Amino acid sequence: MSSSKKAFSYAFPLTIPIGVSFVFLGIGLGLYGISQGLPAWLPLVIALVVFAGSMEFVTVSLLLAPFDPIGAFILTLLINGRHIFYGLSMLEKYGDKGWKKWPLILGMCDESFAINVSTTLPDDVDKGWFYLHVTWLNYVYWSVGTLLGGVAGTLLSFINFKGIEFVLTALFLVIFLEMLLSATKVQSIYFGIAGVILAIIALLVVGKTAFMLTAMFGMLVLCYIAYKWGGVRYD
Structure with a gap:
């Protein structure tokens, strides 16, 4: 084959x-x-x-x-x-x-x-x-x-x-929801919940037009901090 x-x-x-x-x-x-x-x-x-x-x-x-x-x-x-x-x-x-x-x-x-x-x-x-x-x-x-x-x-x-x-x-x-339920690492669940919280905050602060990019940027910063100083690894 x-x-x-x-x-x-x-x-x-x-x-x-x-x-x-x-x-x-x-x-x-x-x-x-x-x-x-x-x-x-x-x-x-x-x-x-x-x-x-x-x-x-x-x-x-x-x-x-x-x-x-x-x-x-x-x-x-x-x-x-x-x-x-x-x-x-x-x-x-x-x-x-x-x-x-x-x-x-x-x-x-x-x-x-x-x-x-x-x-x-x-x-x-x-x-x-x-x-x-x-x-x-x-x-x-x-x-x-x-x-x-x-x-x-x-x-x-x-x-x-x-x-x-x-x-x-x-x-x-x-x-x-499927990714949360099937997550094998607790960090994935924490980051999923953090993403929801950041999205809600961004929606309230900048409105529905720009909240997506704002929330994604916030998640990027959060993941970098967790990787650089929090010892979080996925490899």
């Missing part, structure tokens, strides 16, 4: 739960786009080009608002700026993977990051191929779900789908 096929056989089962969630989330995006008056094909284009979770729901609103590229750039940075922190933590894992690092960088999302950063692979499984399979599989799941949602939204246009975008928030809550 080639290294690619072996890595795929190891990656695919791990992505199935994410795939199920992504299909339903993608359907939610498609339905939401149609409910806002977009043509059936446009949600799929957004999913293929943007591929940024919550930002795709916001993109629907941006397409319907007056043209404001600078405002859209700033809003995108505030919403998806957390990927800067993800990228920093994946430099060592992705940096030496040759041509694979480019699709890995472009295709990174919360769920792919969670699988790739937390999975301990056997020595005979190629890490580069494993990371790549996780990344493209999640991309396909999301795109297929969005296509289905666009078609369904067109066929069921008589139904009010207001609030359907909350499925993304629900997925993040489920992933967070």
